Amino acid sequence: MLIEKHSEKDNFDDGDILLSILKDADNIGAMSILMYASKYDYNNSDYFSNVLKGLVEGDIPFCKKQKGLIRTEKGREIMDQKINFIRSFIQQLEDEIKGSLLQLEELIR
DSSP states (O other), X not given: OHHHHTTOSSOOOTTOHHHHHHHHHHHHOSOHHHHHHHHSOTXXXXXXXXXXXXXXXXXXXXXXXXXXXXXXXXHHHHHHHHXXXXXXXXXXXXXXXXXXXXXXXXXXX
16 A cells, blocks of 8 residues: 555655655655766767756756655655765766866867
């Protein structure tokens, strides 16, 4: 019964902690970076820029919206950790892209 109800967004019983945990897990998600990475053509020269843009413009706002649906304190903590992890990934990806552009500029000179 819990498994059947955990994806129902409209029907919610605040008194059922197990259902709250399952709903939170469903809302947190864990695969967003991989989903954005597989969304774009890896052979495209703008691949990494597209992934970066997708994460910044799509995933971070989505996570913030989903956080509002989280019912448990631990679920909100986990979502905050996920947002921080994605931000860290974004920063590293930006650094990699900038580094690659600098190397390219040096080769052109």
